[in-house]
Amino acid sequence: MSRGLTAERVRKDVDVVARAGLDLETFLEEAMASLRRAVPWESACVATHDPGTHLLTSGRKYGALAGESEHDHEFALIEYGDVEATAFTELVRTETDAAGVHLVHGGEVERSPRMERFMVPRFGIGDEARVAFRDGREMWGAAALFRGPDDRPFDAEEIDFLASLTGMFARGVRAGVLTRMADVVAPAPGPGPAVIIVGPDDRATQMTPTAEQWLGELAGSPTHPDPVSPVAALIASARRYARGELPSPPRCRLRTAGGMWLVLQAGPLSTFRDREGDVVITIEEARPPEIVALVVAAFGLTPRERDVTQLVLQGVDTKEIASTLHLSAYTVQDHLKSVFDKAGVRSRRELISRVYFDQYVPRMGGELAPSGWFA
Incomplete structure (x- = not known):
């Protein structure tokens, strides 16, 4: 089958599953399996984002990276701590639907801090292509496709094809958000503030019992199987805010395994005695105004x-x-x-x-x- 015919069939397949009202997990699994037929990849990561703040809210891995979670914290710190052409936040800012690292950097993939410091040394990645899940107003997530050092880089035709899928992926993710609204909501954890203190090494040093309970709720959620990455994204963004690189403290909305919507916020703490470079993260139940905008957008x-x-x-x-x-x-x-x-x-x-x-x-x-x- 010709490359063009395969691409057209895959585009139709992704469009069908995006309109099927599937839950988030099923949609992403089926869409990524179809995508692989037109744009072969060795491994892939799919992230969802808060469409209002563009912060990472969940991540999934396929192919050779499936099940790998040891370096998620490090990845999120690099992804949200550096500014480069193919970073998620830059795709949003520049309204870019798809990009390939090899193409963007003229074949020198190491010019990407993410590739040089993380993807190449950790996993031996040869090239990365990204497609944003944009619907013209918000970005609901993104997929990163990887090829090995012996594979050919992603070419311009493949990047253009990925760009043609941006609205379909956004529609499927939006539908996945809506399918969970009828879930039974579990009781919230016990009373008391939910606070996490993060030290200069970007690791949690203290947290309240309620915060620990909320993180446990998130860890058991099929839509947020690993809360580490969203937390690390908040930490990195809070440090950028402290340097004056972001206009406001970072925040994102997540949903627990029990169906409860939460708001996570982060900010730098002032220097006090011998403490310097700490970040505080708060977790609280979302109030209706926090969620209405997200639901309506979906x-x-x-x-x-x-x-x-x-x-x-x-x-x-x-x-x-x-x-x-x-x-x-x-x-x-x-x-x-x-x-x-x-x-x-x-x-x-x-x-x-x-x-x-x-x-x-x-x-x-x-x-x-x-x-x-x-x-």
Whole structure:
């Protein structure tokens, strides 16, 4: 079969599984297996990202790297601690759908700090190609494909093909996020702050019992099998923030094995006595405003549909929405119909329920803590 015909069949296969409403694990396994037929790889890593902050939220490995986790912490520190053309954050900033290290650096892959300091010495990688999962507004994840030192580098045609899949992968990951919203939410860990202190060597030196419990919850999640990488990404980003390279402290949203959404935030600590270079990471249950934006983004709405949805969630009626957005009532109804179709609901009430999902609804009317949040 010709290369072009294989590529076209793979593109159709990936599109089909992206639209099938599969859970995240199944979608990624099937899509990566199909992709390998058109763009052969020796090993591959797939990461998901918080679309609002672009920080790593999970990682999976396939092929020769499957099961390897010893160096995940080191990888995340390099990935988020350095700035280079093919880093995840740069793919977002430059709106790049796909890139090959060999092509970007004119055949000198060691010009990439990630390749020179990590991929080549640790795993003997010869070349790496990356494809971002972008839907035009947010980046939901990315895949990195690797070839050995004796394999041919990824060529321009293969990179262009990878770029053509960016929206399909984004759609599949978005659908994977939505499939878990009906999961039963497990009780949160015990009371008390969830805090992790990280020393100058980028390793945790102290943590509260509640933080340890939350990390255990994340470690048991099929969508976040290894919480080490997201934590290391936060550490590296916090150090960049301390150097003035980032405008705000890093944060990301993760979901536990029990279905609870969390917000992880990191920041540098001020020098105190003999302590210098420490980073603090906090973990807390996500409040509805933290999750609504992510859920709505996962529906794949147009900007105008998002505007309409935002007002619906505020309880605004059709007439007021039309007036606020300078639209006719008929146009608002058309937008609502499209929103309902994409969200898989039939009414405003179902839409609101779909967004403010089970994490919060079963606990309404329950005991409140002194903070004003659920105890």
